[in-house]
Every structure is written in C-alpha cells, then in structure tokens.
Amino acid sequence: MSHAEVSMEHVHGAVTEERPFGVSSKKLVMWLFIIADAATFGAILFAYGYVRVGSPDWTKPFEFFPTILNGIVMTIVLLTSSLTMMGAVRAASAGRPTAIRWLGATILLGTAFVVLHLREWSLMIREGWSPSRNPLGGSPLFGATFFGITGLSLLHIVAGVIALAVVTLLYRRGRLDASYIETTGLYWHFVDLVWIFVFPLVYLLNAR
Secondary structure, eight states, rough: OOOOHHHHHHHHHTOOOOGGGOOHHOOOOOOOOHHHHHHHHHHHHHHHHHHTTTHHHHHHHOOIIIIHHHHHHHHHHHHHHHHHHHHHHHHHTTTTOOOOOHHHHHHHHHHHHHHHHHHHHHHHHHHHOBBBTTTTSOOOOHHHHHHHHHHHHHHHHHHHHHHHHHHHHHHHHTTSSSSHHHHHHHHHHHHHHHHHIIIIIIIIGGBO
C-alpha cells in the first residue's frame, strides 16, 4: 500500500470517528450552554436571596389577585408547553406529521406566557414600579431584582419561541431533521425549569 493510500485511509478514519461522549455535536453544545446558563441563573438567584435577607425594609407587595394568580396561570401555561414539546419530540422521532401540530401548540403557549408577563409588567409600571423606584416606600432594590430576574427569564422564553418558530418552519420544509427538534426541546425544558425556581422565590415569597 502506497503512502498516499495510507494517508487517505487515515483521513477517512478520522472522518468516521465516533462522536465525543456518544452525543451529536449540536446536542453537546446545547448541554454546555445549558450548564453555563444554569450557573448564571444560580448566581443571580443566590445574589437576590442575599440582598433580600439583608434588606430590613424589603417590600412584599404581591396579593393573590391579580399578581399571584397571574403567576400561577403563567406557570401552568409553561408546564403545559413542556408537555407539548415532549409530544413534538416523540412525534418527530417517529416520523409522524403531528410533530408540526405539537410544535405549533408549544409556540402558542410560549407566546401566551410572554403576553401574560408583559401584561403584568404593564400593570406594575402603571402603579409606579420601576427598576429604581418603589411606590410603596420600601427598598428600591425590589424593583431592580424583580424586573432584572423576570426580564432575563422572559428574554429566554422569547428567544425560545423564535427558535421554535424557525425550527418548525425549516422542519416542515424538510431542511431539518428530528434531531434539531430534540435539541431545541432541551433548551425549552431548561427555561421552563428556570421559571419553576423564579416563581416561588420572586412571587410567592413576596406575597402579603
């Protein structure tokens, strides 16, 4: 066997080398992103808890209606969207066309969450709340932490809805396979999980 043939065989072997950690590259990248983002949210929530405990004049402004009830509805909407996302992943893996419907339902639920959240922000802003102002006279850090934490969570949801819309469109046209839906589903489940921590810490613990 000539040197050129050996080199070509080596190159071919490198191309067909097994995937690292037994997962696809895009799924591995998504897991690394989730780990980094989880560390970010963990640090932010820890700092929020530290500030909250260290502020003697911390405000607890939320009543059951409308804020806590609205938060419960948002939580139910987001948890339901995780179920529809699971349905989309399973349908796409089995090659069933119902994957498009499941993805559409997930996008609608995610959009509903965004609308409910923006409505809540609008009501609070009209009452005088802002990142630097507390209309009840307590610590202004409440507004800063509330809008900061919920805003970051909302940004992730908006990005997820956009990503789902793009993946759905390209999957419907046959330009993406089921693995892309699974990878996007990992991100969607992550942002849902983040909200499960945000809701009790930012809403329930600040109920009157």
